[in-house]
Amino acid sequence: xxxxxxxxxxxxxxxxxxxxxxxxxxxxxxxxxxxxxxxxxxxxxxxxxxxxxxxxxxxxxxxxxxxxxxxxxxxxxxxxxxxxxxxxxxxxxxxxxxxxxxxxxxxxxxx
Amino acid sequence: xxxxxxxxxxxxxxxxxxxxxxxxxxxxxxxxxxxxxxxxxxxxxxxxxxxxxxxxxxxxxxxxxxxxxxxxxxxxxxxxxxxxxxxxxxxxxxxxxxxxxxxxxxxxxxxxxx
Numbered sequence: 117x118x119x120x121x122x123x124x125x126x127x128x129x130x131x132x133x134x135x136x137x138x139x140x141x142x143x144x145x146x147x148x149x150x151x152x153x154x155x156x157x158x159x160x161x162x163x164x165x166x167x168x169x170x171x172x173x174x175x176x177x178x179x180x181x182x183x184x185x186x187x188x189x190x191x192x193x194x195x196x197x198x199x200x201x202x203x204x205x206x207x208x209x210x211x212x213x214x215x216x217x218x219x220x221x222x223x224x225x226x227x
Numbered sequence: 228x229x230x231x232x233x234x235x236x237x238x239x240x241x242x243x244x245x246x247x248x249x250x251x252x253x254x255x256x257x258x259x260x261x262x263x264x265x266x267x268x269x270x271x272x273x274x275x276x277x278x279x280x281x282x283x284x285x286x287x288x289x290x291x292x293x294x295x296x297x298x299x300x301x302x303x304x305x306x307x308x309x310x311x312x313x314x315x316x317x318x319x320x321x322x323x324x325x326x327x328x329x330x331x332x333x334x335x336x337x338x339x340x341x
Contacts, residue, residue, distance in 0.1 A: 150330060159319055159332040160270070162228075167328075205269060213258050213323055214285075215330060217269045 118143040120208050122218025130226050135193040137221045139206035142187065146208040149182060149189045150215070154203045163204075164191070196225045229254055229322050231333035239339045240310055247306045248336045250320030255300035258323035261293070264335070265316045273318075276303040310340045 119142040129135050141149075147168040152160035166173045166180045166189065173180050177196075182189040193200055203222050207215040230253040240246050250259065259276040274282040274295055282295035297303040307314050320333040 148328065152332070157337075159231075159334040162329065162331060165329060209330075213330075214260075214272055214275070215270075215321075217271075219269050 118146060118208055118210065118214075118216035120206060120216050120218045122206050122221060124221060125219065126222045126224070128224045128226060129196050131196060131198060133196055135191075135196055135200070135223055135225075137191045137204055137206065137223075138188060139190070139208075139218050140186075140188040141208040141216075143208070143210055144187065145210040147211070148209040149180070150207050150209075151178075151180060151191050152205045152207065154205065154220075156202075160205060193223075196223075198225050198227055201225045228329070229256060229324050229331050231320055231322060231331060233318075233320055233333040233336050235336060236334065237337040237339075239341065242311050242340055244310055245306055245308045246310065246338060247304050248318055248320075250303045250305070250333055252301045252322050254324075256322040256324060257300070258330075259297060259303045260321040260323070260330075261295060261303070261305045262319040262321060262332075263316045264319060270319065273305070276305075307338065310338075312340045314338065315340045 122139045150165035153163045154160045177194045179192040203220045206218040209215045232251045234249045261273040262270045264270050272285050273288045274284040276297040278297045294306045317335045319335045323330045
């Protein structure tokens with residue numbers, strides 16, 4: 117089955133700086149790569165996703181890049197704000213519609 | 228995007244009892260899933276809830292422990308049976324909006340088993 121690795125496990129950044137989270141996947145058939153943000157006491161919230169026919173996608177301060185050859189994808193958050201503090205999960209999915217998740221990254225934005 | 232609600236939002240249960248969690252979606256969806264998130268951990272897929280047929284369970288999860296129903300395209304239930312403290316987790320309902328091919332999660336049910 118699919119194996120998704122996520123790094124780093126924790127990330128502390130100064131407000132206004134950028135944050136980068138990296139994930140690798142094992143199944144070359146995976147074609148959908150969402151990112152979720154989970155705040156304390158809440159369910160995961162989809163923040164951005166990318167499909168295998170696209171190399172990069174941006175939504176305001178958030179961007180995701182995908183390298184299919186290397187089987188890795190990354191989340192970039194620019195101009196971080198305190199409300200960006202949360203746990204972020206990457207995931208990968210093939211045509212069976214089952215998501216495989218990374219272990220999560222706890223992001224702390226220091227004011 | 229689909230709006231998902233879950234009941235109860237949290238519960239404290241005694242070992243040996245069972246709890247049924249409900250998931251309601253505001254629109255018809257093809258795919259519904261149940262995930263478990265143990266404290267401080269990532270999400271693990273329990274099963275795919277199939278409308279009108281038996282759920283499809285992932286390795287390590289069995290129907291006797293986690294019976295699932297899905298009577299229509301907007302509703303599903305997950306029962307955690309004969310609970311033990313190891314079942315203390317967050318249980319999450321998820322749906323796949325196939326028109327957008329995007330997967331969304333409900334707010335979760337926080338279960339503590341004493």
